[in-house]
Amino acid sequence: MERKLMKVYPIEENCISCRYCEVACTMVHSESQDPVKAYKLEGLKPRPTVEVKGAVSISVMCRHCKHPFCFDACISGAITVDENGKVNLDEDRCVGCWNCVLVCPFGAAHPFVERKHSFKCDLCEERGFPACVEACPNRALIYDFER
Amino acid sequence: MLFKKPQVAFYPFMVLRDDYKCVRCKSCVDQCSFNATYYDEDLDAILNHHENCVNCKRCEAFCPTDAIKVVKNPSTFHPDANWTAEAIRDIHTQMLTGAVILTSTGNDKPIRNYFDHLLLDACQVTNPPIDPLREPMELKTFIGRKRDDIQFDEDGINIKTKIGKQLELEIPVIFSAMSYGSINLNLQKAMARAAKEFGTLWNTGEGGLHKSLKEFKDCTIVQVASGRFGVDLDYLETSAAIEIKIGQGAKPGIGGHLPGEKVNEGIAETRMIPVGSDAISPAPHHDIYSIEDLRQLIYALKEATNYEKPVFVKIAAVHNVAAIACGIAHAGADAIAIDGVRGGTGATPKSLRDHVGIPIELAIAAVDDRLRKEGLRNEVSLIAAGGFRSAVDVLKAIALGADAVYIGTVAKIAAGCTQCQQCHTGRCAWGITTNDPKLAKRLNPDIVAENLYNLLRAWAHDIKELLGAMGINAIESIKGNRLRLRSWGLTEQENKILGVLPAGM
Ligand code: SF4
Ligand code: SF4
Ligand code: SF4
Numbered sequence: 001m002e003r004k005l006m007k008v009y010p011i012e013e014n015c016i017s018c019r020y021c022e023v024a025c026t027m028v029h030s031e032s033q034d035p036v037k038a039y040k041l042e043g044l045k046p047r048p049t050v051e052v053k054g055a056v057s058i059s060v061m062c063r064h065c066k067h068p069f070c071f072d073a074c075i076s077g078a079i080t081v082d083e084n085g086k087v088n089l090d091e092d093r094c095v096g097c098w099n100c101v102l103v104c105p106f107g108a109a110h111p112f113v114e115r116k117h118s119f120k121c122d123l124c125e126e127r128g129f130p131a132c133v134e135a136c137p138n139r140a141l142i143y144d145f146e147r
Numbered sequence: 148m149l150f151k152k153p154q155v156a157f158y159p160f161m162v163l164r165d166d167y168k169c170v171r172c173k174s175c176v177d178q179c180s181f182n183a184t185y186y187d188e189d190l191d192a193i194l195n196h197h198e199n200c201v202n203c204k205r206c207e208a209f210c211p212t213d214a215i216k217v218v219k220n221p222s223t224f225h226p227d228a229n230w231t232a233e234a235i236r237d238i239h240t241q242m243l244t245g246a247v248i249l250t251s252t253g254n255d256k257p258i259r260n261y262f263d264h265l266l267l268d269a270c271q272v273t274n275p276p277i278d279p280l281r282e283p284m285e286l287k288t289f290i291g292r293k294r295d296d297i298q299f300d301e302d303g304i305n306i307k308t309k310i311g312k313q314l315e316l317e318i319p320v321i322f323s324a325m326s327y328g329s330i331n332l333n334l335q336k337a338m339a340r341a342a343k344e345f346g347t348l349w350n351t352g353e354g355g356l357h358k359s360l361k362e363f364k365d366c367t368i369v370q371v372a373s374g375r376f377g378v379d380l381d382y383l384e385t386s387a388a389i390e391i392k393i394g395q396g397a398k399p400g401i402g403g404h405l406p407g408e409k410v411n412e413g414i415a416e417t418r419m420i421p422v423g424s425d426a427i428s429p430a431p432h433h434d435i436y437s438i439e440d441l442r443q444l445i446y447a448l449k450e451a452t453n454y455e456k457p458v459f460v461k462i463a464a465v466h467n468v469a470a471i472a473c474g475i476a477h478a479g480a481d482a483i484a485i486d487g488v489r490g491g492t493g494a495t496p497k498s499l500r501d502h503v504g505i506p507i508e509l510a511i512a513a514v515d516d517r518l519r520k521e522g523l524r525n526e527v528s529l530i531a532a533g534g535f536r537s538a539v540d541v542l543k544a545i546a547l548g549a550d551a552v553y554i555g556t557v558a559k560i561a562a563g564c565t566q567c568q569q570c571h572t573g574r575c576a577w578g579i580t581t582n583d584p585k586l587a588k589r590l591n592p593d594i595v596a597e598n599l600y601n602l603l604r605a606w607a608h609d610i611k612e613l614l615g616a617m618g619i620n621a622i623e624s625i626k627g628n629r630l631r632l633r634s635w636g637l638t639e640q641e642n643k644i645l646g647v648l649p650a651g652m
Contacts (some may be wrong), residue, residue, distance in 0.1 A: 017178075138589065139593065
């Protein structure tokens with residue numbers, strides 16, 4: 001399979017832990033397209049999560065791995081890999097076993113406990129361009145082909 | 148407030164948060180470097196220690212839902228023109244600490260800004276203005292010693308006279324001295340890149356030149372100050388010019404002190420001092436007690452660099468600045484940099500910042516006059532510094548007699564600075580005057596270099612428009628051309644010092 005996938009690459013040296021990526025992501029995945037309503041009325045959560053330890057901070061989101069453990073571990077067939085190597089998670093098929101959450105080495109698959117399905121970065125498929133990359137004010141996220 | 152001195156409750160700023168809009172992303176908690184914002188897990192609320200807030204506005208800028216406004220504390224002391232809140236708070240600070248009040252940035256007192264009292268001329272009917280978009284317009288400026296006499300070849304066309312090394316600037320605006328230590332490498336990198344790309348210079352300040360910036364040799368002014376940090380032959384040679392720093396506008400007459408805890412490996416290596424040791428610049432240069440001594444240092448530096456580097460001398464604008472400037476010209480400097488009372492700094496006692504020195508506008512006029520009278524004006528270039536805010540200020544300074552202008556605060560503001568006056572704490576939330584790795588990474592040199600380049604470009608456009616309106620097509624023709632200035636609201640004496648006529652005359 002030839003992979004021609006564009007992914008989001010975080011650059012640790014530039015990340016200033018502002019969480020714009022988190023909030024932008026939550027907003028664009030909401031019904032309301034409004035950040036406040038996305039969190040407060042729709043109860044959504046961000047797909048990238050900013051990890052901070054002292055001076056080190058980095059936005060962590062699904063890596064769309066070449067050998068995705070989550071795909072292997074998924075019991076319901078909710079996780080699929082498309083021809084470009086993009087790892088998709090069908091929230092409707094997910095049965096909430098949290099296997100993907102447990103096996104993801106990056107902690108990039110999250111449990112949506114209230115809705116009984118997991119969720120992760122979909123590279124803003126509907127939108128066409130990842131919202132986190134667009135929102136990042138310090139050029140700490142780039143959207144580029146796999147290297 | 149519990150466990151605090153009572154005076155702490157009279158804090159100057161408050162953080163207002165629209166709790167309905169707050170989505171608990173905790174960005175503000177992470178961005179605040181002054182321990183003024185925190186998240187309480189039990190309450191699931193973002194709260195503030197208002198008494199720690201310095202109004203840097205970092206949280207306000209980075210709240211994704213615009214839920215924050217940082218405001219002046221509406222609780223006031225009894226209104227009193229003498230016993231202002233600042234006067235009272237300063238007494239509180241000193242009675243509690245027993246120490247000099249340290250601050251940073253530039254003088255924030257309403258000392259008359261003469262630029263705001265000067266107006267430029269324009270052409271109407273009797274002389275045509277020039278459209279800078281249609282006709283060539285030159286901002287090229289040469290810094291360095293010129294000659295009074297010019298001799299031509301027999302053909303009468305080619306100039307025979309040889310002049311010393313000149314620095315060629317595409318705009319008469321230079322990034323002013325800010326040392327590695329007082330600011331971080333990211334801002335220096337950004338200034339160096341913008342200077343190189345636009346065709347102007349940046350100044351290392353007194354903290355040496357980091358090895359990663361050596362590639363910017365041709366647009367770097369290296370400073371030699373009383374602490375002699377990072378000075379060796381290689382340093383002097385890796386430059387476009389050398390500047391001897393005698394003083395600076397924000398703290399004339401005193402030295403500097405970079406506390407040991409800020410001296411990390413990079414700074415230590417660049418300054419050539421041990422990691423963690425205090426970097427102290429004495430108030431005087433211990434080898435300069437007279438103009439003759441200064442001359443020795445100027446010529447020592449010239450000799451060391453084969454007479455290839457112009458040598459600048461930077462002083463603060465003090466009361467007898469004109470006489471001192473003449474001495475400096477006599478001592479052999481190629482340029483004199485004068486820093487006015489509004490000049491900025493990374494750390495200074497507040498009493499000095501706010502009460503010592505004179506405005507740069509008056510200093511430019513006085514020095515230019517005096518140098519002319521002594522027949523020295525061509526011997527030396529005049530670079531003005533201290534509080535320049537816009538292209539208009541630059542142009543007015545040049546019309547008053549400066550050759551070029553240093554900008555420092557402007558560069559910091561373009562990098563995000565909100566002038567919160569906390570540089571001396573080393574906690575700059577915008578990542579400018581700090582070397583804390585968590586904070587310093589907030590300043591992305593790529594972004595800031597672009598911003599600075601844009602700013603220079605915008606100022607160049609502005610200056611060209613103003614020159615065009617005056618019917619002038621080269622910045623050279625407005626230099627010291629005070630006839631194209633008028634003043635308003637100034638006394639006769641002030642007009643006399645500035646050498647300008649009042650509007651209407
Ligand atoms: S938006 Fe960019 S800088 Fe901010 S936390 Fe995310 S990756 Fe880091
Ligand atoms: S940055 Fe704004 S939205 Fe985020 S926690 Fe602070 S106040 Fe709330
Ligand atoms: S980030 Fe700055 S303005 Fe905001 S609370 Fe902290 S000190 Fe105050």
